[in-house]
Amino acid sequence: MRTAYHEQLDAFDGALVEMTRLVGAAMTSATESILDADLGKAEAVIRGDDAIDAVAADLEDQSMQLVALQAPVATDLRVLMSGLRISASLERMGDLAVHVAKATRLRYPASAVPAELREVIIEMGHVAERIVERTGEVLANRDVPGAAGLAVIDDEMDRLHREMFAIVLSPMWTYGVEAAIDATLISRYYERFADHAVTIGKRVIHIVTGEPYNAGLVD
Amino acid sequence: MRTAYHEQLDAFDGALVEMTRLVGAAMTSATESILDADLGKAEAVIRGDDAIDAVAADLEDQSMQLVALQAPVATDLRVLMSGLRISASLERMGDLAVHVAKATRLRYPASAVPAELREVIIEMGHVAERIVERTGEVLANRDVPGAAGLAVIDDEMDRLHREMFAIVLSPMWTYGVEAAIDATLISRYYERFADHAVTIGKRVIHIVTGEPYNAGLVD
Numbered sequence: 001m002r003t004a005y006h007e008q009l010d011a012f013d014g015a016l017v018e019m020t021r022l023v024g025a026a027m028t029s030a031t032e033s034i035l036d037a038d039l040g041k042a043e044a045v046i047r048g049d050d051a052i053d054a055v056a057a058d059l060e061d062q063s064m065q066l067v068a069l070q071a072p073v074a075t076d077l078r079v080l081m082s083g084l085r086i087s088a089s090l091e092r093m094g095d096l097a098v099h100v101a102k103a104t105r106l107r108y109p110a111s112a113v114p115a116e117l118r119e120v121i122i123e124m125g126h127v128a129e130r131i132v133e134r135t136g137e138v139l140a141n142r143d144v145p146g147a148a149g150l151a152v153i154d155d156e157m158d159r160l161h162r163e164m165f166a167i168v169l170s171p172m173w174t175y176g177v178e179a180a181i182d183a184t185l186i187s188r189y190y191e192r193f194a195d196h197a198v199t200i201g202k203r204v205i206h207i208v209t210g211e212p213y214n215a216g217l218v219d
Numbered sequence: 220m221r222t223a224y225h226e227q228l229d230a231f232d233g234a235l236v237e238m239t240r241l242v243g244a245a246m247t248s249a250t251e252s253i254l255d256a257d258l259g260k261a262e263a264v265i266r267g268d269d270a271i272d273a274v275a276a277d278l279e280d281q282s283m284q285l286v287a288l289q290a291p292v293a294t295d296l297r298v299l300m301s302g303l304r305i306s307a308s309l310e311r312m313g314d315l316a317v318h319v320a321k322a323t324r325l326r327y328p329a330s331a332v333p334a335e336l337r338e339v340i341i342e343m344g345h346v347a348e349r350i351v352e353r354t355g356e357v358l359a360n361r362d363v364p365g366a367a368g369l370a371v372i373d374d375e376m377d378r379l380h381r382e383m384f385a386i387v388l389s390p391m392w393t394y395g396v397e398a399a400i401d402a403t404l405i406s407r408y409y410e411r412f413a414d415h416a417v418t419i420g421k422r423v424i425h426i427v428t429g430e431p432y433n434a435g436l437v438d
Contacts, residue, residue: 057431064300071290081283081303088304169397178388180396181403188404212276 005070009079012062013139015055016083019090020136022052024129026097027193031125033104034186035118037111045101052094059087075207082203082213086139089196089203093132096189096196103186112182114175120164124190127157131197138201142208147201157194161187224289228298231281232358234274235302238309239355241271243348245316246412250344252323253405254337256330264320271313278306294426301422301432305358308415308422312351315408315415322405331401333394339383343409346376350416357420361427366420376413380406 026045033042063080066072072080103112113121131153138146164187167173168180206213245264252260282299285291291299322331332340350372357365383406386392387399425432 060432064296067286067300068292068296073287077283077287081286081300084300085304085307088307165400168400173396177392177396177399180400181384181387184400184403185407188407213279 005066008062008066009072009076012059012066012080012083015059015062016086016090017136017140019052019055019059019087020132020139022048022055023090023093023097024132024136026052026094027100027128027132028125030097030100030104031121031128033101034112035121035125037104037108039105039108042101042104042108046098046105049094049098053091056087056091060084074210078207078210082207086200086203089200093193093196096193099189100186103182103189107182112179112186114179114183116167116172116175117164117183120160120167121186124157124160124164124187127153127160128190128193131157131194135197135200138204142204144205144208147204150198150201154194154198157191161191224285227281227285228291228295231278231285231299231302234278234281235305235309236355236359238271238274238278238306239351239358241267241274242309242312242316243351243355245271245313246319246347246351247344249316249319249323250340250347252320253331254340254344256323256327258324258327261320261323261327265317265324268313268317272310275306275310279303293429297426297429301426305419305422308419312412312415315412318408319405322401322408326401331398331405333398333402335386335391335394336383336402339379339386340405343376343379343383343406346372346379347409347412350376350413354416354419357423361423363424363427366423369417369420373413373417376410380410 026048029041029048030045032038033045063084067077067080070076106112131150134146134150134153137143138150164183168183173180202213205211245267248260248267249264251257252264282303286296286299289295325331350369353365353369353372356362357369383402387402392399421432424430
């Protein structure tokens with residue numbers, strides 16, 4: 001029989017999955033805003049971050065109450081304590097989408113992305129969508145092989161990050177220092193977004209197996 | 220009378236303070252490595268990060284065990300659950316020191332810092348030292364006004380971050396795009412280092428007052 005306690009635990013898990021959907025949608029809109037120099041879309045991402053922060057704050061309350069009232073042990077305790085940190089990673093992924101949107105706003109009505117970089121930003125946007133969607137599935141199913149597989153998608157992001165540097169540093173780059181700085185920071189936001197997904201995957205592995213979480217492997 | 224449980228809680232707090240000392244020392248060495256193009260110092264910072272990660276992993280174990288065995292409530296529970304996230308911030312601050320050290324290594328035997336940027340990097344290093352030292356005091360004393368004061372030190376870091384952009388974008392900048400990208404990333408590592416200190420301050424306020432933690436204010 002399902003108890004109220006187990007329903008609350010399920011709701012906690014469900015809210016984490018919902019957060020992956022919210023930050024995924026935020027990053028998709030942020031990517032569109034920067035590719036199209038779309039100020040309205042950028043502003044919507046920036047405003048929308050409050051909703052993501054609110055879910056994170058609510059998850060923190062829930063986990064504190066469940067730990068205090070139910071004194072969970074073993075897997076349930078790991079779900080709640082690791083869930084807190086997963087929520088912190090997701091909240092930060094939302095912030096990174098906001099940073100991309102703010103780059104759009106900073107250069108509007110000009111574009112923050114010269115034509116030479118469009119393709120790499122489009123690909124980074126796709127990889128960000130893929131990794132956050134997989135992260136949601138990994139969380140929903142406590143999928144350990146899937147969690148380990150997030151690192152493979154992250155490798156793709158790292159490759160794109162290096163490609164962006166190669167473009168900006170090539171003799172063909174005619175946009176000067178400011179555009180290079182914009183590109184560096186935007187690219188780093190996508191790279192960090194994917195890093196956080198990998199961190200979440202490691203937390204899921206910890207929840208399922210009880211093996212110690214190893215932060216060192218992430219950097 | 221002090222119980223073994225309270226001694227464990229004190230040890231948990233003490234380990235967090237010790238982590239501030241470790242990441243502070245790492246950032247100080249990283250700053251010296253980048254100013255002096257000192258490869259040995261950079262390598263020591265990179266190697267030393269394992270010790271910081273080990274303290275973080277140990278804190279995670281301790282908090283799980285204390286929560287599972289002692290079923291703490293109210294402030295004690297907040298200390299343990301917020302402590303987990305404080306430890307994650309400190310671990311990340313250690314990573315940022317490593318990133319600075321890796322910038323040293325990447326450009327060695329050349330310097331990653333042109334003469335025009337020396338002064339701003341020296342100041343960023345000082346602000347990083349100050350904010351992490353204050354963070355240790357705030358943690359040790361659960362100092363709420365001190366915690367709020369970390370944002371003032373962070374403002375100083377943000378000012379230096381903007382100053383760095385002004386130098387790199389001025390017509391006097393003759394070092395080209397690659398040096399500008401290095402400077403952008405290095406400066407961002409210091410800026411994020413200080414952001415994490417502010418986040419820790421907010422967590423300390425949450426521990427003391429029980430008021431909800433507000434992530435939104437940090438970004």
